[in-house]
Amino acid sequence: MSELVGDTNVAVSWDGSIARLTLTRADKLNPLDWATVRELKAAIAALEARSDVYAVIVTGRGRSFSAGGDLDGYIELYRHPDRFTGFLDDFFRMLCAIEASSKIYIAAINGVCVAGGLELLLACDLVVATASAKIGDGHLNFGQLPGAGGSQRLPRAVGLLRAKHLMLTGDLLTAEQAQAIGLVNEVVPDGELEPAVTALAARLGEKSRAGLRGAKHLANLTLTTDLETGLRQEIDFVHRYATTEPDATEGLVAFKEKRKPVFSS
Structure with a gap:
């Protein structure tokens, strides 16, 4: 320490x-x-x-x-x-x-x-x-x-x-x-x-760091937005995450190949 x-x-x-x-x-x-x-x-x-x-x-x-x-x-x-x-x-x-x-x-x-x-x-x-x-x-x-x-x-x-x-x-x-x-x-x-x-x-620490940040961000939307706004922001955020974050694809490929994911972040 x-x-x-x-x-x-x-x-x-x-x-x-x-x-x-x-x-x-x-x-x-x-x-x-x-x-x-x-x-x-x-x-x-x-x-x-x-x-x-x-x-x-x-x-x-x-x-x-x-x-x-x-x-x-x-x-x-x-x-x-x-x-x-x-x-x-x-x-x-x-x-x-x-x-x-x-x-x-x-x-x-x-x-x-x-x-x-x-x-x-x-x-x-x-x-x-x-x-x-x-x-x-x-x-x-x-x-x-x-x-x-x-x-x-x-x-x-x-x-x-x-x-x-x-x-x-x-x-x-x-x-x-x-x-x-x-x-x-x-x-x-x-x-x-x-x-x-x-x-x-x-x-x-075994999770994707980008995924941890994203999950916290999405959950905290409930503190500051109404339901409809939060749902729309979720769609935008998840779309950006899934199409630009390598860990999203790696997780799916690892599941398909029956192995543990190797996250980049």
């Missing part, structure tokens, strides 16, 4: 074509304060420039993925509306960069994932959680509201009624409950998160 960046709040490393973003303030349950958000934003931009990286694992040290915002930091930001606007804009842009990225982002939920932590989870493409993880919105438990996309992404992920329940009650779900409503893809025993998420990333 090689180190790419080693800032105070976020460690960035990679192993071959798989990168990792790790929130490092375990003593504070990995808060997503302004400094951390800016470090994540910079790290995501740096990784986006690396064509060799196809998957990024996002996790936290200690017993928390992220418990959300920094309390003292928020109190100070609330006193300075212009600075609070800057923070919200950076958080918004950081999460949108994950969604728009050509990489596949995998959230590895190792413990508490609440408020801003949930908003970070929702921007990722796949989610693996330990059995003991606790996941929820939690903002209203302390008179707060989700300001980094949680109120918009959560209903799209789990449906309006379930999203309202999580937002209004502040209830935290077990990993199995979160999986049942579509917030988590896979639940693994405590202590097995690292091998499970690494194996998932490796499975993705």
Whole structure:
């Protein structure tokens, strides 16, 4: 595992074509304060420039993925509306960069994932959680509201009624409950998160890189378009992919010849 960046709040490393973003303030349950958000934003931009990286694992040290915002930091930001606007804009842009990225982002939920932590989870493409993880919105438990996309992404992920329940009650779900409503893809025993998420990333590496990028792009169209527009954009995108991307033809030829595809990207 090689180190790419080693800032105070976020460690960035990679192993071959798989990168990792790790929130490092375990003593504070990995808060997503302004400094951390800016470090994540910079790290995501740096990784986006690396064509060799196809998957990024996002996790936290200690017993928390992220418990959300920094309390003292928020109190100070609330006193300075212009600075609070800057923070919200950076958080918004950081999460949108994950969604728009050509990489596949995998959230590895190792413990508490609440408020801003949930908003970070929702921007990722796949989610693996330990059995003991606790996941929820939690903002209203302390008179707060989700300001980094949680109120918009959560209903799209789990449906309006379930999203309202999580937002209004502040209830935290077990990993199995979160999986049942579509917030988590896979639940693994405590202590097995690292091998499970690494194996998932490796499975993705067997696919066409162009295909991975295309599948993510098509799925994310549902976040920004109505059904008819999305269907038309799908036709245009798939036509371009099938007629210009060598991997599309290689996959069919490999199937016909009963062999494993050899993708070019």
